[in-house]
Amino acid sequence: MSADFRHRFFAPFLPDAPEKLQAITAHFEPVTFPRNALILEAGNVSNMYYLLESGYLRAFTMDVEGNEVTTAFYCPGNVVFEPYSFFMRAPSDESFQAITDCTAYQVSFEQLNMLFHSIPEFRELGRGILVKEFAAYKKRTLALINRSAEERYAALFENSRELFQVAQLKHIASYLGITDTSLSRIRREFLKKNDLIK
Amino acid sequence: MSADFRHRFFAPFLPDAPEKLQAITAHFEPVTFPRNALILEAGNVSNMYYLLESGYLRAFTMDVEGNEVTTAFYCPGNVVFEPYSFFMRAPSDESFQAITDCTAYQVSFEQLNMLFHSIPEFRELGRGILVKEFAAYKKRTLALINRSAEERYAALFENSRELFQVAQLKHIASYLGITDTSLSRIRREFLKKNDLIK
DNA sequence: TTGATTTCTTGTCATAAGGCAAGTCATAAC
DNA sequence: GTTATGACTTGCCTTATGACAAGAAATCAA
Numbered sequence: 001m002s003a004d005f006r007h008r009f010f011a012p013f014l015p016d017a018p019e020k021l022q023a024i025t026a027h028f029e030p031v032t033f034p035r036n037a038l039i040l041e042a043g044n045v046s047n048m049y050y051l052l053e054s055g056y057l058r059a060f061t062m063d064v065e066g067n068e069v070t071t072a073f074y075c076p077g078n079v080v081f082e083p084y085s086f087f088m089r090a091p092s093d094e095s096f097q098a099i100t101d102c103t104a105y106q107v108s109f110e111q112l113n114m115l116f117h118s119i120p121e122f123r124e125l126g127r128g129i130l131v132k133e134f135a136a137y138k139k140r141t142l143a144l145i146n147r148s149a150e151e152r153y154a155a156l157f158e159n160s161r162e163l164f165q166v167a168q169l170k171h172i173a174s175y176l177g178i179t180d181t182s183l184s185r186i187r188r189e190f191l192k193k194n195d196l197i198k
Numbered sequence: 199m200s201a202d203f204r205h206r207f208f209a210p211f212l213p214d215a216p217e218k219l220q221a222i223t224a225h226f227e228p229v230t231f232p233r234n235a236l237i238l239e240a241g242n243v244s245n246m247y248y249l250l251e252s253g254y255l256r257a258f259t260m261d262v263e264g265n266e267v268t269t270a271f272y273c274p275g276n277v278v279f280e281p282y283s284f285f286m287r288a289p290s291d292e293s294f295q296a297i298t299d300c301t302a303y304q305v306s307f308e309q310l311n312m313l314f315h316s317i318p319e320f321r322e323l324g325r326g327i328l329v330k331e332f333a334a335y336k337k338r339t340l341a342l343i344n345r346s347a348e349e350r351y352a353a354l355f356e357n358s359r360e361l362f363q364v365a366q367l368k369h370i371a372s373y374l375g376i377t378d379t380s381l382s383r384i385r386r387e388f389l390k391k392n393d394l395i396k
Numbered sequence: 397t398t399g400a401t402t403t404c405t406t407g408t409c410a411t412a413a414g415g416c417a418a419g420t421c422a423t424a425a426c
Numbered sequence: 427g428t429t430a431t432g433a434c435t436t437g438c439c440t441t442a443t444g445a446c447a448a449g450a451a452a453t454c455a456a
Contacts, residue, residue, distance in 0.1 A: 142261065
């Protein structure tokens with residue numbers, strides 16, 4: 001049978017410690033966000049750590065000219081938090097926004113820290129999540145240096161087609177490091193090449 | 199008086215626990231690297247965590263076409279390690295290379311983990327270093343999206359002029375996301391504009 | 397010293413992507 | 427319905443950067 005999402009998420013990391021698993025999942029409480037909701041606003045301290053069960057989110061920040069730049073997309077199954085603001089208790093440069101209705105589980109900084117202190121395996125898991133996020137970010141930004149915009153578009157498209165049905169073109173564009181105008185043209189060529197035109 | 203580098207590095211984080219400070223610094227042993235030495239080779243597991251006391255290092259990886267891309271420069275005072283490989287015990291995608299003779303202090307994964315388990319303050323410090331590295335990386339790569347190559351060059355130049363006297367142009371170029379040809383031209387224009395021509 | 401190798405510069409040309417503005421289309425507000 | 431607003435497309439032109447190749451300068455080896 002399928003336990004709830006929290007349980008399915010953490011169980012593989014604690015196969016032999018059901019009481020610890022229970023202690024952890026009990027602290028992640030369900031929460032929902034309507035489409036367009038701001039989950040975290042830049043300038044505030046990120047105080048919640050989320051497991052995204054369904055729906056899509058994006059992170060964005062403002063560049064020096066005041067333009068929004070989407071820095072991340074979050075898909076179902078992802079962990080959502082801003083590491084620096086969350087752990088250093090500092091104002092966030094980034095905002096999080098729901099791009100569809102979402103369901104998630106959340107835990108506060110205080111609760112998470114308490115769990116880290118009391119459950120070494122959970123501490124290790126938390127660090128693993130952080131370093132995996134970092135590695136994924138490095139890998140993604142490497143493409144900004146050595147792949148063309150069309151290649152970056154194709155990679156994102158293959159990785160998450162559903163995202164393209166819910167995210168705005170301008171958000172995808174700034175995530176890929178190009179303008180919405182360019183993305184519109186790239187998309188046209190891409191669909192033409194791949195005979196995906198409706 | 200000035201204690202050694204390890205002590206100066208860690209003392210501000212443990213002002214009230216000299217015995218813990220001593221336990222930590224005792225596990226960081228001095229090491230030197232000659233210019234051009236490969237400190238970590240891609241494919242191997244990163245097993246050492248370094249505090250760089252003097253000299254400069256770079257991290258690099260290979261892109262899909264087999265070109266070297268410099269992903270980071272490390273200056274005196276920096277912490278040097280590859281988080282994913284180090285903590286996940288996985289082969290590294292990146293290599294580290296000394297670009298000058300260097301002196302550093304190193305601690306192994308086993309020793310660091312032991313210290314993390316036994317000294318909660320050190321654990322917090324370790325996490326702080328990791329999230330600061332991540333935040334710095336995010337900030338730097340954001341410039342790849344919204345700043346021109348010349349602006350990225352100027353920022354790096356201001357941030358670390360000494361680096362420009364020791365790092366090769368092609369390494370700086372791939373770090374900035376441009377070719378060495380373009381960097382050569384950008385540098386010429388930059389020096390002209392700023393009346394820095396010798 | 398000499399030659400070999402690497403590093404850096406410069407020229408010519410091609411191209412990816414941006415800036416700007418107009419136009420279409422869909423959606424929400426009234 | 428009509429209008430207003432935002433989302434996306436397209437055209438025209440500019441520009442930053444890349445590709446390639448030749449030459450200059452620096453470094454290293456013998």
